[in-house]
Amino acid sequence: MEHINKNRLFLASCLALITTAMTFAIRARLETVFGPEGVGLTLEQIGYAFTPAFFGFTLAMLFGGPLVDFLGIKKITWMAFVTHAIGIIWTIMADSMTSLFLATLFVGIGNGMVEAALNPMIASMYTNEKTKMLNRFHVWFPGGIVIGSLVGWLVMDVLGLSWQIMVATLFIPAIIYGVLFYGQKFPVTERVQMGISNSKMFSSIGKPLFLFMVFCMFLTAASELGTTQRIESLLKQSVEVPLLVLAFINGIMALGRMFAGQVVHKLKPAGMLLYSAIFTFIGLWLLTVTSGGMVFLAAAVFAIGVTFFWPTMLGFVAEYLPETGALGLSIMGGAGMFSVSLVLPIMGNLMDNASPGEALRTMSILPAILIIAFLGLNVYMKRSKTLKA
Template identity: 55%
Template sequence: MQQPTIQRKQLFVASCTALIVTAMTFAFRASLEGVWGQEFHLDKEQIGWIFSPAFWGFTLAMVFGGPLCDIIGMKRLIGLAFIGHVSGVIIYLVAKDATMLFIGTLCIGIGNGMVEAACNPLVVSLFPENKTTMLNRFHVWFPGGIVIGGLIAYALLEKLQIGWHVLVALLLIPAVIYGVLFLKLTFPPTERVAKGISTKQMFAACVNPLFIVMVICMFMTAATELGTNQWLGALLQGAGISGILVLVFINGIMALGRSFAGPVVHRLNPNGMLIFSALFAGIGLILLSKASGGAAFGAALVFAVGICFFWPTMLGFVSEYLPNTGALGLSLMGGAGMFSVSLILPVMGKWYDKYKAAAVAAGEEAAKADAIAGSNTFMKVAIMPAILVVIFVIVYFARRKHYTQHKQAIA
């Protein structure tokens, strides 16, 4: 049974609020990289390991949350998300060492994963006639939340010099808001249940060769987007520009782009959008590797245009063309993406440390060594979108007939 219009809107607003909390945790971590490094005496690789459970914790939550979505319900998954977010914040606030930061990050990662595990199938169920567009609009609030969190972090940490504990405690406000909003709402059944697709059919659909290819691609799209954004402050610290402001700028562009995703989806289809995205993401990374000062914003614009549609369109592709994968398919995609970021973060930190050490050994001063390390790391990451362009083009030509038939079917 279709939800009343007013409840559909309320559920969508509550979902967006929960995603804002998820995004703010990303922004706050990016801004705390240097602060925690100094306070807890950690190098870049160690910081990468502390940040990584945010992503594999997210992965665990999504992989287990997907199958559970239809069993215990989306509302209970949201309850688990709330518990994860609140407990993670509390552990951060009382942390005395890197181990407690690690545990706090894991709790928040699980909370973030539960939000995605519940809200992606919720949005698809609420808007079955317009999945990719509405997933993009829902995911407006990931970059939107990073903009909010990034500006708050910049104001408190860099301008007002207020301690990081205050910054972290602010996460409790939007967490309580989404918890209260969801508490009073009734959830619809997932799209798979509504269509009568069995659990067996759902699991079978998840071993489709195309789905496996998309999972592999999700490893690279997520690492390109989220891995780069998490390390942006460090990678640009030798470029004479505030990394957190560039991060805010990138995510502002992404939020704007996702708000107007509908016409782009209509013109290009999800596969075409992914080719476009991978191409611009690769060019943007190359430009970022060469940019300094104000020019970094121009390079960041190209990169933002590239990664803007990556995450929601990958989910939209699976939901549009492999609908029988259901909530499990969406969760496996999101889980694969976050797991890949958990792997790439310490690797990027190691690359940075290695390139910086080599530059210092060659006689470069510290600022120049930072710039060299950041530039070389950007170029390493650029290999992934280059590979993605090739894969997405092959998928497009292999499936041209399917896209034409799909477009005619929904016309």
Template identity: 55%
Template sequence: MSNNTTIHSNKLFLASRIALIFTAMTFAFRASLEGPWGSEFHLDEVQIGWIFSPAFWGFTLAMVFGGPLCDVLGMKRLLGLAFVGHIAGVVVYLTAKDATMLFIGTLCIGIGNGMVEAACNPLVVTLYPNNKTTMLNRFHVWFPGGIVIGGLIAYLMMNKLHLGWHALIAVLFIPAIIYGLLFLRLDFPKTERVTSGVSTKAMFLACLTPLFLIMLASMFLTAATELGTNQWLPGLLQGAGVEGILVLVFINGVMALGRSFAGPVVHRLNPNGMLICSAILAAIGLILLSRASGYAAFGAALVFAMGVCFFWPTMLGFVSEYLPKTGALGLSLMGGAGMFSTALILPVMGGWYKNFKAAAVASGAGSSADAIAGSNTFMKVAIMPAILIVVFALIYVVRRKTYVAHKQQAQAV
């Protein structure tokens, strides 16, 4: 690879990371908007949930439909659609007069966020064909990193400077304009699937193979373990004697740091091995969180963060490395499954917590009802990574046997 090509690839990679930071900041800002929007627009919790819902299913739809379109329209056009969705969403938010406009704004941003993932995941794979899993981890550093950035900005602007929510939303123009201008000036390569000569029909057929379908189902559990827990963390820790938001920022900081140094781990374990270790640590971390109180929660959170740290990018890396014919469609289906899973698990986890708390109150737990409910919910969530340990271990055994059989066959020939 020439020096000019390397510089061009690095510029595309930088723009991709800034686009992902925008995506993550919208997730972080949402936590600070519930109160102000509820007061200003006279909305209850159900209406707020209705307004926020397109952030998940809009994201999912954009990824699922964006995957097949990635090769047809090209990654640059998809990112152009992402930019339009992001700018339109911010403008609609700033001019909103009612709940319907807030819903439309969230839908625009959700679709934009999905288009970013639909285009940038195959872009990273195409830019770094010999280092896919490592570079996908480095790219996805900026989801937890962006949540930390967005969370701190929201805290400073809303809690310390006491600025209105309009000022907070307006901040989103900055990363949007930066990544939009960068992408506009850069040329994009064709996707890896196109350059390797794999047909569209072969791509769709590859997405129906048993291994891909197993990984797609596993993505529901890995995403629910990571994003579902993180979204509910402040609520689940409210009876544990610690500020849940600080534990959440700590977890995302650890995740960003871990993904930054994913290379040596990938080299040592390979994607399958990383997923087994991740599932083990995630399960242990959730069990520890169920028992932790006070500052001990940070120790439990460290173990959990080390577990979920590599889940999302390594699931994508596994598919791109071991099932390359699935192309941009495979990556989009995986990402869409992960985000759709999060939309499904959030109300389920809320139901678990509500039922556990009601049972604790009924048994006379009193002030410790929140702590008991949080503890039991963490244990319930721990079932998901426990299942994944078995699934990923079986995949490893089968792939190992297949590899040995092929090697023996080659030696015989």
């Protein structure tokens, strides 16, 4: 890693992830701007308008993942910056479902390129601490959502300024990460370092363990992001300022990921995932039966559950299936975001025709399935360790 400034690259990566995360919080606040009481879209229509944030992310990761090895991390990072800028500008000018859809698509592609380039970069820079450093990097997803939630609340609810000004604040972290990346030497991906061939990489993504993790990623991501992305509508009957609940959830997540190293050491990735599924299930169930101040207690349990989901899923693949390379990490991230693009309109339909509580009850089925799946994963990992011993 000579001539590579790891600290500067890691800092720039964190700011790129802050930009990504702030888009999630600010988009959650835009739900009321474009909803029935604002522009006049139904909650189901908003669900469709927001889906490109997730399938755009998926497309960027699935195409960007293999391209990271061929074009290099640097080029994919700059693609992220350009598409972020286009998406932010277009969002500011959005005035209909179509324009919001297209703006969200570019933001989603930018977010996907960030993950496609920077997850493998961090895995290649910190080969002996992958799960720990990926968790530390992903501190800034919930951290950025806290920042975005507080910015949205401050700009619109406290200062009474326009939603366009709220969206424009995204330029602050975006410009900073662009400046920090400018002129830097980037590492090659770990797969390239290890000399693993393309054919071995492509065959590795067909392994049963990898396919199992992709299936689980569908459920972990939908449990976390499906819930937090629609927090305004889900909790508007239970609490006065749902965006502050979102900030609270993500504050807990940021703290948890900061200290992930000790948890990884004690539980190992498979154990972390099982405990995460249990707490997520309990948290979602509690959110269906609480209101007022008790919502924050339910939200805390839910937050403890989802804290380690995303980075530990990636860390597990990077640690136990390194031959899948940047493509494997991108497929994981892409699967997670694609699942959210499917679940958002379903949740919108449930809230339009039933109730927010009904939508949360339906969502709690996902971590219930994960509890069984991760129990099986723990048994499998212990058995394979015994066989190798």
